[in-house]
Amino acid sequence: MSVVPVGDAYDVVLEGGCSRRVSDVIGEGVRRALVVHTHSMRALGEQVTTALRADGVEAYAAPVPDAEDAKTAAVASELWAVLGRHGFTRTDVVVGVGGGTVTDLAGFVAATWLRGVPVVQVPTTLLGMVDAAVGGKTGINTAEGKNLVGSFHPPRAVLCDPDVLATLPRADYVAGLAEVVKAGFIVDPVILDLVAADPDAATRPDGPHTLELIERAIRVKADVVSVDLKESSLREILNYGHTFGHAIEHVEHYRRRHGEAVAIGMVFAAELACAAGVLARDVVDRHREVLTSVGLPTSYGPGRWDELEAAMRRDKKTRGALLRFVVLEDVARPTRLEGPTTEQLHTAYAALSH
Ligand SMILES: NC(=O)c1ccc[n+]([C@@H]2O[C@H](COP(=O)([O-])OP(=O)(O)OC[C@H]3O[C@@H](n4cnc5c(N)ncnc54)[C@H](O)[C@@H]3O)[C@@H](O)[C@H]2O)c1
Numbered sequence: 001m002s003v004v005p006v007g008d009a010y011d012v013v014l015e016g017g018c019s020r021r022v023s024d025v026i027g028e029g030v031r032r033a034l035v036v037h038t039h040s041m042r043a044l045g046e047q048v049t050t051a052l053r054a055d056g057v058e059a060y061a062a063p064v065p066d067a068e069d070a071k072t073a074a075v076a077s078e079l080w081a082v083l084g085r086h087g088f089t090r091t092d093v094v095v096g097v098g099g100g101t102v103t104d105l106a107g108f109v110a111a112t113w114l115r116g117v118p119v120v121q122v123p124t125t126l127l128g129m130v131d132a133a134v135g136g137k138t139g140i141n142t143a144e145g146k147n148l149v150g151s152f153h154p155p156r157a158v159l160c161d162p163d164v165l166a167t168l169p170r171a172d173y174v175a176g177l178a179e180v181v182k183a184g185f186i187v188d189p190v191i192l193d194l195v196a197a198d199p200d201a202a203t204r205p206d207g208p209h210t211l212e213l214i215e216r217a218i219r220v221k222a223d224v225v226s227v228d229l230k231e232s233s234l235r236e237i238l239n240y241g242h243t244f245g246h247a248i249e250h251v252e253h254y255r256r257r258h259g260e261a262v263a264i265g266m267v268f269a270a271e272l273a274c275a276a277g278v279l280a281r282d283v284v285d286r287h288r289e290v291l292t293s294v295g296l297p298t299s300y301g302p303g304r305w306d307e308l309e310a311a312m313r314r315d316k317k318t319r320g321a322l323l324r325f326v327v328l329e330d331v332a333r334p335t336r337l338e339g340p341t342t343e344q345l346h347t348a349y350a351a352l353s354h
């Protein structure tokens with residue numbers, strides 16, 4: 001459906017059944033493929049592996065642990081060992097079949113093996129389709145924080161098959177909506193209108209606006225990364241809500257879903273912008289309305305500020321001692337807030353526990 005014209009331009013396909021067509025997009029001359037998948041996506045992982053073999057590719061299925069447990073140096077190292085044992089060369093390919101955690105890991109392993117081999121992404125969560133699999137940001141976590149090691153490595157193709165969303169647990173689908181809503185606040189307010197028109201339908205993969213919501217969010221992401229792949233400036237807007245959100249994930253040892261943490265992080269960013277006199281109160285309220293309407297969290301308990309602030313200092317947007325946040329001046333008018341005062345930060349944090 002859309003082409004991302006960055007480096008070697010690539011397609012992001014959004015079509016029922018497209019996850020069965022990996023062979024069509026891996027490119028010419030591929031002899032081997034490593035199909036990375038979690039146990040939850042074993043059936044699809046094996047289906048992709050079998051289909052590749054039927055097309056003459058030496059394909060290997062590589063099961064990895066679920067969720068954030070996949071995004072570790074130990075798991076990446078195991079996959080490098082598999083690639084080494086099977087003699088993967090620069091014309092071979094890695095395929096990521098799973099949620100954002102799997103596409104981040106598969107992309108990182110592809111980015112680092114032989115300093116870069118192609119990766120094809122087959123996202124199986126809403127979040128993976130609208131955000132993680134598109135744009136070439138890859139990475140793993142370290143003990144000190146989220147996504148601290150990684151690389152920009154655009155995929156060869158992205159196959160978003162909405163049919164696979166039927167098995168996704170509702171809570172994971174809703175978590176993905178946080179990134180959809182993010183795209184609405186930073187660039188495309190029509191997304192917010194579509195969600196507000198029927199919030200309950202927005203939480204279902206068979207809802208009347210599902211494809212339009214996915215397509216619009218992918219378009220936002222593709223347009224931004226096409227202009228600024230390596231996040232020298234514009235791409236930072238895709239990080240809306242993530243400074244505080246990633247801090248929550250870190251202090252809670254990844255027991256909370258990424259999308260849920262980002263939802264709270266967007267409310268924090270909105271409250272911070274309001275405290276700094278940048279954003280009007282009604283837009284802050286709109287954050288709570290839209291996120292709450294689809295069942296996403298918007299509050300956070302008191303008492304953890306010191307840990308959260310320490311984690312935020314390791315955010316990639318931080319420059320020296322200066323904390324930097326993506327904030328809004330209005331819907332679809334993102335800007336940056338550099339070095340907010342302690343009082344502004346505390347005001348925003350306190351507002352989360354109301
Ligand atoms: N690289 C990027 O640009 C980018 C963007 C956004 C998020 N991310 C990363 O993505 C990750 C979050 O991704 P996520 O929300 O997809 O979580 P996830 O990958 O942990 O998947 C959520 C859960 O759904 C299960 N699952 C996946 N697909 C399924 C299906 N079709 N049916 C049944 N179960 C299924 C998984 O096994 C997992 O338990 C975070 O690590 C985040 O940092 C990266």
Ligand SMILES: O=C(O)C(=O)C[C@@H](O)[C@H](O)[C@H](O)COP(=O)(O)O
Pocket residue numbers: 131135137146147179231235236238239240242316
């Ligand atoms: O693509 C981007 O750029 C984003 O910031 C998208 C985010 O939704 C995503 O969670 C990303 O992985 C965060 O990246 P990080 O650089 O803050 O680790």
Ligand SMILES: [Zn+2]
Pocket residue numbers: 131179242258262
């Ligand atoms: Zn995110």
